[in-house]
Amino acid sequence: MKRGSSHNLRMYLCYAIVISLHLCTWGTLRSQPNISNIEEMQSKAVDSVKSIRMAEMTWPDIKSAIEQGYTAVVVAVGSTEQHGPHLPTMTDTRIGDDLAHRVAMKLGHTLQAITITVGCSKHHLSFPGTISLRDETLRMIILDYIESLIRNGFNRIVFLPMHGGNFPIVQATLKEAQIAHQGIEIIGVTDITKLLVCMNAASAEFGINANESGAHAGESETSIMMALEKNLVIKDRFAPGYVGLTGEKELKIIFEQGMPALTKNGVLGDPRKASADKGEVYLDRLTEFLIQEIKKQSHQNQR
Numbered sequence: 001m002k003r004g005s006s007h008n009l010r011m012y013l014c015y016a017i018v019i020s021l022h023l024c025t026w027g028t029l030r031s032q033p034n035i036s037n038i039e040e041m042q043s044k045a046v047d048s049v050k051s052i053r054m055a056e057m058t059w060p061d062i063k064s065a066i067e068q069g070y071t072a073v074v075v076a077v078g079s080t081e082q083h084g085p086h087l088p089t090m091t092d093t094r095i096g097d098d099l100a101h102r103v104a105m106k107l108g109h110t111l112q113a114i115t116i117t118v119g120c121s122k123h124h125l126s127f128p129g130t131i132s133l134r135d136e137t138l139r140m141i142i143l144d145y146i147e148s149l150i151r152n153g154f155n156r157i158v159f160l161p162m163h164g165g166n167f168p169i170v171q172a173t174l175k176e177a178q179i180a181h182q183g184i185e186i187i188g189v190t191d192i193t194k195l196l197v198c199m200n201a202a203s204a205e206f207g208i209n210a211n212e213s214g215a216h217a218g219e220s221e222t223s224i225m226m227a228l229e230k231n232l233v234i235k236d237r238f239a240p241g242y243v244g245l246t247g248e249k250e251l252k253i254i255f256e257q258g259m260p261a262l263t264k265n266g267v268l269g270d271p272r273k274a275s276a277d278k279g280e281v282y283l284d285r286l287t288e289f290l291i292q293e294i295k296k297q298s299h300q301n302q303r
C-alpha cells in the first residue's frame with residue numbers, strides 16, 4: 001500500500017511449486033480415479049464449509065461449498081518488491097492476503113482464491129528482491145483468474161489490489177472483463193484515493209501525520225506487518241526514509257528515475273512509531289472500508 005499527499009499520482013506508487021514431471025505423471029497414473037471413485041469422493045465432501053481458503057481446500061470441498069451458496073470469491077492483488085531495510089519483500093502480498101481473508105469472512109458465503117503475489121513494481125527494480133510484471137502480464141493474469149473462477153461456478157468475483165502500482169491496471173482490466181462477462185458480478189476496490197483517506201484518518205487518531213505514516217514502508221505498513229508477521233519485521237533497522245511531501249514533482253522523479261532518486265533506503269515515511277496494536281486498528285478499518293466499497297458497488301450493479 002502506498003500513500004502520500006497527492007492522491008491522483010500516488011496511485012501509481014505502491015508462483016511456482018516445482019514438481020518433477022516424472023513424479024507428477026507417476027502420481028497421476030497411480031491415483032487415476034474411476035467414475036465410481038469420483039462419486040464416492042463427492043459423497044464424502046464436507047457438509048459444512050470449514051475453510052474459505054481455496055488453496056487449502058480440495059476440489060470436492062470447493063464444489064460442495066459452491067453448491068451450498070459460496071458463489072462469491074475474493075482475490076487480493078499483491079506485489080513482491082523492496083519495502084525498505086526493515087520489511088520483507090512480500091509485504092503487500094501478505095497484507096492483501098490477510099485483508100482478502102477478513103473481507104471474505106465478513107461478507108459471508110465467500111471463498112478466497114489464492115493471492116496474486118507479484119505486481120507492477122518497475123520503479124523498485126534497482127533494489128534486489130523486487131520482481132515486476134509488465135502491465136500486460138498482470139492484465140492477462142487477472143483475465144485468466146476470471147475465466148477460471150467463472151468455470152469453477154462463481155458468479156461474483158471481487159479483486160482487492162493492495163499495491164499502488166497495480167491499481168490502474170486492475171481497474172482497466174476489470175472494466176474490460178465486466179463487458180466480456182455480462183451476468184457475472186465483477187467488482188474491484190480500485191479507488192486508491194478513498195483507501196488513503198481511510199488510512200489517513202486512522203493515522204491522525206494516533207497523532208501521526210501522513211508523511212510519517214508514509215507512502216511506502218512507513219509507519220502504517222510497518223504497524224500492519226508487526227501485527228501480522230512480527231518475526232519478519234527488523235525493528236533495529238527502523239529509520240526514516242523520505243518524509244517530505246509526496247507530490248507530483250516527487251512522483252515524477254520516482255517514476256522516471258526509480259525510487260532511489262528520492263529515497264536511498266527505499267522508504268517513504270518513517271516507521272519509528274509503528275506498533276502491532278496500531279496495525280490491528282489499521283487492519284480493522286481497512287476491512288470495514290473494503291466491505292463498504294464492495295457493498296456500494298454491488299448495490300449499484302443491482303439497480
Ligand SMILES: [Zn+2]
Pocket residue numbers: 001002014083091092163216217221
Ligand atoms: Zn507496500
